[in-house]
Amino acid sequence: MLKLYLTTFKMIFLLLVFTLYSTDLEANTININQEHKISLLKKGDVYFDTQELNLTQILQKKLFHPYSHTYINTGIRSVTIWIRFTLSNQSKYFTDKVLILTSPLLEKITLYRKNHLYAPQHKGVYYIKKEHHTLFPYYSIMLPPHTTETYYLKVNSSLTPVDFNLMLDAHENYEETDRFQQLIDILLIGFVLALMLYSFILYFYTKDKSYLYYSFYLLALISQQFTYLGLTQIYFPLSFIRLDMQIPILKINFLVITAALFAMHFLKTEKLKKIHKIYQFFILLSLLEILVLSTSLFYNLSIVILTGTLFIFFNLSAGIIAYQNGNKQARLFIVGFSIVCFSYFLIILDAIGLTSIMQKYQNLLMFSTVFEALILSLAFADRYIILQKEKAKVDARILEESTQRTNIIKNEVIKKTKALNSALETKNLLLKEVHHRVKNNLQIILSMMRLQQDEIEDETVNEKFIDLENRINAISQTYNMLLLKENLEEIDMSEYIDTLLLDIKESIQQQHKIIVTKTDIDAKIPLRESVYVGLIINEFVTNAYKYAFDHDGIIYISLKQIEHQYILQIKDNGKGYNIEEKRESLGLKLIHTLIYDQLDGTLEKDTLHHTHYTIRFTL
Numbered sequence: 001m002l003k004l005y006l007t008t009f010k011m012i013f014l015l016l017v018f019t020l021y022s023t024d025l026e027a028n029t030i031n032i033n034q035e036h037k038i039s040l041l042k043k044g045d046v047y048f049d050t051q052e053l054n055l056t057q058i059l060q061k062k063l064f065h066p067y068s069h070t071y072i073n074t075g076i077r078s079v080t081i082w083i084r085f086t087l088s089n090q091s092k093y094f095t096d097k098v099l100i101l102t103s104p105l106l107e108k109i110t111l112y113r114k115n116h117l118y119a120p121q122h123k124g125v126y127y128i129k130k131e132h133h134t135l136f137p138y139y140s141i142m143l144p145p146h147t148t149e150t151y152y153l154k155v156n157s158s159l160t161p162v163d164f165n166l167m168l169d170a171h172e173n174y175e176e177t178d179r180f181q182q183l184i185d186i187l188l189i190g191f192v193l194a195l196m197l198y199s200f201i202l203y204f205y206t207k208d209k210s211y212l213y214y215s216f217y218l219l220a221l222i223s224q225q226f227t228y229l230g231l232t233q234i235y236f237p238l239s240f241i242r243l244d245m246q247i248p249i250l251k252i253n254f255l256v257i258t259a260a261l262f263a264m265h266f267l268k269t270e271k272l273k274k275i276h277k278i279y280q281f282f283i284l285l286s287l288l289e290i291l292v293l294s295t296s297l298f299y300n301l302s303i304v305i306l307t308g309t310l311f312i313f314f315n316l317s318a319g320i321i322a323y324q325n326g327n328k329q330a331r332l333f334i335v336g337f338s339i340v341c342f343s344y345f346l347i348i349l350d351a352i353g354l355t356s357i358m359q360k361y362q363n364l365l366m367f368s369t370v371f372e373a374l375i376l377s378l379a380f381a382d383r384y385i386i387l388q389k390e391k392a393k394v395d396a397r398i399l400e401e402s403t404q405r406t407n408i409i410k411n412e413v414i415k416k417t418k419a420l421n422s423a424l425e426t427k428n429l430l431l432k433e434v435h436h437r438v439k440n441n442l443q444i445i446l447s448m449m450r451l452q453q454d455e456i457e458d459e460t461v462n463e464k465f466i467d468l469e470n471r472i473n474a475i476s477q478t479y480n481m482l483l484l485k486e487n488l489e490e491i492d493m494s495e496y497i498d499t500l501l502l503d504i505k506e507s508i509q510q511q512h513k514i515i516v517t518k519t520d521i522d523a524k525i526p527l528r529e530s531v532y533v534g535l536i537i538n539e540f541v542t543n544a545y546k547y548a549f550d551h552d553g554i555i556y557i558s559l560k561q562i563e564h565q566y567i568l569q570i571k572d573n574g575k576g577y578n579i580e581e582k583r584e585s586l587g588l589k590l591i592h593t594l595i596y597d598q599l600d601g602t603l604e605k606d607t608l609h610h611t612h613y614t615i616r617f618t619l
Contacts, residue, residue, distance in 0.1 A: 029088045032097050038168040041067050044085035055152055058082055073163040075353025076301045083153040089143035098171050099139040103164035104230025107157040111139050114150035125245050134178045135230035159245055161351040185229045188366040192218055195373040210265035217258035224251045225366055249294045249304050253286035256311050263315055267322040267330055275318050282311050305351055312344050328386055336372035343368040475531050491530040493559055494521035500534055508545045514552045523561035529619055532594045539587045540570045548574025564618050571612040
């Protein structure tokens with residue numbers, strides 16, 4: 001009888017334990033049939049491994065523990081992260097989801113399934129493949145109906161900081177979100193790249209080295225952000241990606257060096273000897289870190305981050321000191337760099353594991369850099385304003401003295417009149433010189449492109465070079481017209497368009513086709529708008545030369561002016577095209593931007609049998 005009681009008690013106890021275990025498992029099981037994005041970390045278990053244990057050892061020792069945070073951020077600590085989570089498909093259909101790790105810098109990621117521990121799936125930069133096309137690494141998760149599966153995730157990075165979230169989302173939603181984020185990132189980088197080229201051109205125009213070093217700084221920043229945002233991992237060869245992940249110390253120190261050189265020249269620190277020497281010290285220290293800490297034997301990202309932190313705060317302080325010592329342009333430096341300083345500070349806090357705010361604003365530094373670059377691009381105009389204010393003070397003093405010296409006022413007026421006439425002549429000469437230099441710079445760019453083009457054997461790339469050369473040439477011709485004419489404000493469009501058409505014809509090989517261009521031009525347009533019109537004509541005519549004719553053909557261009565209204569017509573007797581097939585081309589995008597955004601005009605088009613474009617705008 002006692003034996004029967006003991007047997008019954010044992011069965012009840014086992015049933016109770018099983019019930020409690022099942023309840024706990026159900027509480028930690030994640031239903032993947034939810035429509036919204038799911039964060040998994042709070043619903044999973046985590047173990048931070050510093051002993052290099054394998055999964056079997058971790059399971060045997062029961063080292064997994066619940067995790068209460070949305071993000072895992074170990075910073076630059078060398079630690080292996082293990083995550084356990086259970087997914088359940090409670091529907092009667094196969095369910096397909098993607099498991100996303102929200103960091104493009106993770107080096108080694110391995111996913112295990114409980115029932116297939118010996119068939120892990122590898123992701124991360126170390127295992128990256130050619131088909132990788134998203135900013136973040138992800139796994140495809142497919143569960144059959146009414147099934148539950150436990151997964152184990154291993155994450156390890158030895159060269160870069162670790163900060164990520166673990167998300168579960170529908171495949172279509174993630175792809176759409178990722179494409180949009182890539183577009184935003186590329187637009188930001190393109191904008192910064194344009195500002196970099198602008199600074200580089202300003203250097204050639206002004207011979208001010210601060211513009212040259214600022215363009216180098218932006219180049220270093222773009223290189224760093226390409227990797228940080230995950231674009232390098234998508235658009236560059238695998239060999240370059242693996243090399244790029246090995247050189248974070250080089251890229252960070254290159255940022256410090258270029259930023260220091262820019263600040264030294266922009267703030268004119270040679271007048272502030274102590275500040276100047278500290279900048280030189282940071283440059284030497286960065287070079288030393290590149291030589292020593294970049295090696296595998298002495299690799300230490302912590303020292304580099306400390307150096308960068310000290311430099312950021314010193315750089316901002318140097319701007320304030322320079323302003324207090326009479327450098328008025330330093331106020332632009334202070335305003336611009338303050339925003340960037342805040343972004344760098346958040347990135348550093350993220351890198352050392354104190355915060356994960358950059359997970360939500362990964363491109364914050366690019367937005368800050370755009371703002372900074374726009375502020376600093378005003379420096380050239382600001383310098384002119386400062387000179388104007390100084391000139392105004394001088395004029396006021398002269399006016400005050402003139403009231404006290406009535407006997408010599410006539411002579412003073414004569415002298416001032418001569419001076420003003422001389423200044424006006426000088427202004428015109430300087431304006432011509434500006435146009436001349438811009439034209440020369442554009443010609444230099446064209447020459448460099450043509451030299452590069454001579455080495456290109458790929459016909460597609462060669463054709464794109466020719467298109468780009470024609471666009472630059474369309475701009476260059478406007479400045480050439482200004483140099484040939486006395487009127488520095490308006491362009492005679494008849495001569496300009498004829499010259500442009502001749503250049504296009506010479507640049508495109510016709511392969512035994514005779515294409516005739518006819519023009520009917522009667523208009524004069526200001527310099528800026530004439531550049532837009534020239535670019536529009538260049539795009540349409542180039543397309544006509546390339547695609548409109550199987551044999552001979554005629555291209556007709558008409559531009560009429562009625563007071564402030566202009567009508568531009570471009571048509572040919574070619575074969576036309578399907579507008580929907582060309583809608584996404586770079587040329588049509590450029591044309592639409594010029595017509596609608598720059599000229600605020602309208603476009604009518606007929607491309608069914610022949611092509612006929614009518615553009616109307618008002619100036």
